[in-house]
Amino acid sequence: MDALKEKIKREGEIISSSILKVDSFLNHQIDAGFIMEIGRELANRFCDEGITKVITIEASGIAPALSTAAVLGVPLVFAKKTKAATMDTEVYVEQVKSFTRGTVYDIKVAKKFLNKEDKVLIIDDFLAYGHAALGLVQIVKKSGADLAGVGIVIEKGFQSGGKLLRDQGIRVESLAVVESMEGNEIIFK
């Protein structure tokens, strides 16, 4: 998606050779109109799959997942990192390691929102080592639902998440794949 690559080049900040900061349009401030375009593009790539549900993890995944779900005309479920007082006790739980924070946390999805009649599309803002996506894949498997694939806004192609998922036969569609960020320059695949 050329508009996305241009935006990453223009607004992205290279924090280190492995960390890309895009907080001006995706992670902290969100360019709402642009996120709607991203949703149209992600929905378009999976529109023939008979998706019944989009799933993501709070918080940065919610915006692209919502815009995708709105175009597909299906509900979105976001996995929770913390347990609210109102959360169901019947939940699917997986452990996820955070690449940027260096911590391990649980993600939880209420069982009533995923079942074996569902065809699920996983959406996330970033794909790095794939821990978040793999956690969601496990939750989809546990629920008995069918996984249509994984839609990603920015994949860091030099980290292993994309390969791990594709090696499992999972379809991964990334709107921009960053091949390297060496020498303070962002190179796309």
Place this chain on the structure above:
Amino acid sequence: MDALKEKIKREGEIISSSILKVDSFLNHQIDAGFIMEIGRELANRFCDEGITKVITIEASGIAPALSTAAVLGVPLVFAKKTKAATMDTEVYVEQVKSFTRGTVYDIKVAKKFLNKEDKVLIIDDFLAYGHAALGLVQIVKKSGADLAGVGIVIEKGFQSGGKLLRDQGIRVESLAVVESMEGNEIIFK
């Protein structure tokens, strides 16, 4: 907003006389098409205010804030509850008490995303005691930006947040105001 009240009546669960659970369309599973309608309605109520930015708190605020910002054609900034490795060091911080969790947490907004030229609309999914909204109001004040008002999906009218905000002269627009949940029945104002 009648469609919202009907949805709350149909899908909402009364957990106690003070806690309403709407995780089937707003807090965990999100009805994407319906959230887009909610955004149109909230945007409509503030469309003459010259809004330049929508602000909310992760995670449940993001969906209605995004749909509102998309209709208004402005960016959305979501205050963070945890500090990512990539977050700016120059941030506005406020302490917020969580009604449902019984904990106190910091919310943070990078200074570069709010400034005195902005006219800001605060959006959140729930208004109970107003702690989250008041925290955002303080951040808007610190930034020197102008506050246009607060747009809420569901206000619990029997708790003090709405009064606290309105007593400060802040315009609060709530799409549904729950007057009471006694006797297992939801009564709207």
